[in-house]
Amino acid sequence: MKQPPPELAERLWEVSDRFLALGSDVKVDELAEMSGVPRATIYYYFSGKDDVMAFLLTQKVQRASVVVAQAAARSGTVAERLSDVFRAMLHQMADHPALCTRLLCWMTTPTAEQLVLEAQGSLMAPVRALFDAGQASGELAAIDPIDATTAVMGALSMVAMRHTVNGDFDPDEIAADLIPRLLDGLRLSPSASVAPHRAKSRDRR
Numbered sequence: 001m002k003q004p005p006p007e008l009a010e011r012l013w014e015v016s017d018r019f020l021a022l023g024s025d026v027k028v029d030e031l032a033e034m035s036g037v038p039r040a041t042i043y044y045y046f047s048g049k050d051d052v053m054a055f056l057l058t059q060k061v062q063r064a065s066v067v068v069a070q071a072a073a074r075s076g077t078v079a080e081r082l083s084d085v086f087r088a089m090l091h092q093m094a095d096h097p098a099l100c101t102r103l104l105c106w107m108t109t110p111t112a113e114q115l116v117l118e119a120q121g122s123l124m125a126p127v128r129a130l131f132d133a134g135q136a137s138g139e140l141a142a143i144d145p146i147d148a149t150t151a152v153m154g155a156l157s158m159v160a161m162r163h164t165v166n167g168d169f170d171p172d173e174i175a176a177d178l179i180p181r182l183l184d185g186l187r188l189s190p191s192a193s194v195a196p197h198r199a200k201s202r203d204r205r
Contacts, residue, residue, distance in 0.1 A: 004045045011036065012037070012056060013059055015035045016056040017097055019031050019034060019056065020101075021097065028046075062122065064089070064096075064123060065126075067089075070088075071126075072085050072130055078139045082183060086179050087175045090171035101164055131149060132145050
């Protein structure tokens with residue numbers, strides 16, 4: 001793949017969710033029609049649809065990484081900053097559904113190695129650093145930071161995928177339900193009362 005110029009990259013980015021939503025049978029001709037970019041131009045920079053998909057998903061990871069890093073850098077306790085990061089991730093996935101419906105599937109393919117490295121290096125690093133800081137300060141339980149990061153980000157991605165597929169993805173509602181459990185655990189203390197679950201009315205397919 002040749003690095004496309006910024007103007008072309010932006011035009012492809014604008015239609016990336018529509019293109020990726022078409023799935024593995026998508027054709028470069030469809031991207032050309034959606035974006036208004038000539039087919040010949042796309043083939044000048046990309047070898048084919050797999051090359052295009054890798055570029056678009058890498059773009060999504062890079063842009064989401066900026067949002068995650070900004071949330072992680074805010075002031076507050078480690079738990080508060082993690083909460084900001086998790087909420088930012090949910091909003092990113094709600095705004096760009098391909099992050100949760102295509103990214104996980106794509107990462108299992110042989111051509112995804114660079115994308116996996118990109119996600120580990122940029123998207124997950126700020127979260128892992130927060131787990132390190134929280135353990136050093138005694139705010140968080142001692143657990144392998146890489147395992148903790150993988151577990152919580154995987155959980156958020158799977159929840160986002162489920163609600164995206166169901167068509168009921170409300171990131172703020174999900175954040176209010178899920179983030180406290182990710183930070184505090186699932187088990188109630190003996191003295192805690194069980195509050196009615198706000199999401200009972202949601203379709204639980």
